[in-house]
Amino acid sequence: MSSAARWSLVALALVAALVVAIWPRGVDDAPNVSGGSSTSAYRPPTFTPSSESLGQLREQAGLAACPTPVAPAPAGAALTGITLDCIADGSSVDLAAAVAGKPTLVNLWAYWCAPCAEELPHLQEFADRAGQxxxxxxxxxxxxxxxxxxxxxxxxxxxxxxxxxDGKVRIALGAPPVLPVSVLIRPDGTVAKVLPQPFRSADEIAAATAQYLGVVV
Structure with missing residues (x-):
C-alpha cells in the first residue's frame, strides 16, 4: 500500500472516531405520548410559579370552592389520608372527608391533555345540571x-x-396511568367504577352516574 493510501485510511479512522465521540447518548428527541382517546402520563418540566401570579389567575378563573367536610370520612374510604391543595384558593382539602356522604365523580386531567380539553366543558354542563x-x-x-x-x-x-x-389520587383509586379518567365514588367512599375514557357529552356522564351510582339527573 502506498504512503498516500495509508494516510487516507488514517484520516477516515479519525473522522469516524470523532463522529462516535460527539453523537448524543440516552436523550430522546421528543416525549413519548401514546395515541388513541387517552393521553399517556407524559409530564413537562416542573417549575414553581410565584404566589402573585397564582393569585391573579385564581381570581380570573373564579373556580367554585372545593367541597368541605360535612361528616367524618367513612371507614375504608378509598381517598382516606389524602390531603391536597384546592386550585381555587390554595386551601388544604381532606378528600375522603370532603366527598363523604354524597355520590362523587372525580375527574383526572392535565393541562396538556387534548381529550381533557374536549371533556371538561361537558363535565361543567353535567355539574350545572346535577346541582347538589x-x-x-x-x-x-x-x-x-x-x-x-x-x-x-x-x-x-x-x-x-x-x-x-404526584398522582396520589390515581394510585388510591386504582386508575390507569392515562388521561382523562373519571372515577365514580359511592357515598360510603368506595369506588363504584373507573372509566378511563373521555366523555363526549353531558348526557353520557348522566348515563354513567345513573348506571353506576344510581343517581338520575
Missing part, C-alpha cells in the same frame, strides 16, 4: 398549577378542583 345531587371534583394530575388555571379560564370551566402533581 352529585359532587364533581377535578384533579389536575400535573405539577404546573399555573397552566391548569390558564386552561380552565380558556375552557370557561369553573368546577372545583385539587392539585395532584
Amino acid at each position: 345531587s352529585v359532587n364533581v371534583l377535578t384533579v389536575h394530575s400535573d405539577s404546573n398549577q399555573e397552566n391548569a388555571l390558564t386552561r380552565l379560564i380558556d375552557y370557561s370551566v369553573r368546577l372545583p378542583g385539587v392539585q395532584d402533581g
Whole structure:
C-alpha cells in the first residue's frame, strides 16, 4: 500500500472516531405520548410559579370552592389520608372527608391533555345540571398549577378542583396511568367504577352516574 493510501485510511479512522465521540447518548428527541382517546402520563418540566401570579389567575378563573367536610370520612374510604391543595384558593382539602356522604365523580386531567380539553366543558354542563345531587371534583394530575388555571379560564370551566402533581389520587383509586379518567365514588367512599375514557357529552356522564351510582339527573 502506498504512503498516500495509508494516510487516507488514517484520516477516515479519525473522522469516524470523532463522529462516535460527539453523537448524543440516552436523550430522546421528543416525549413519548401514546395515541388513541387517552393521553399517556407524559409530564413537562416542573417549575414553581410565584404566589402573585397564582393569585391573579385564581381570581380570573373564579373556580367554585372545593367541597368541605360535612361528616367524618367513612371507614375504608378509598381517598382516606389524602390531603391536597384546592386550585381555587390554595386551601388544604381532606378528600375522603370532603366527598363523604354524597355520590362523587372525580375527574383526572392535565393541562396538556387534548381529550381533557374536549371533556371538561361537558363535565361543567353535567355539574350545572346535577346541582347538589352529585359532587364533581377535578384533579389536575400535573405539577404546573399555573397552566391548569390558564386552561380552565380558556375552557370557561369553573368546577372545583385539587392539585395532584404526584398522582396520589390515581394510585388510591386504582386508575390507569392515562388521561382523562373519571372515577365514580359511592357515598360510603368506595369506588363504584373507573372509566378511563373521555366523555363526549353531558348526557353520557348522566348515563354513567345513573348506571353506576344510581343517581338520575
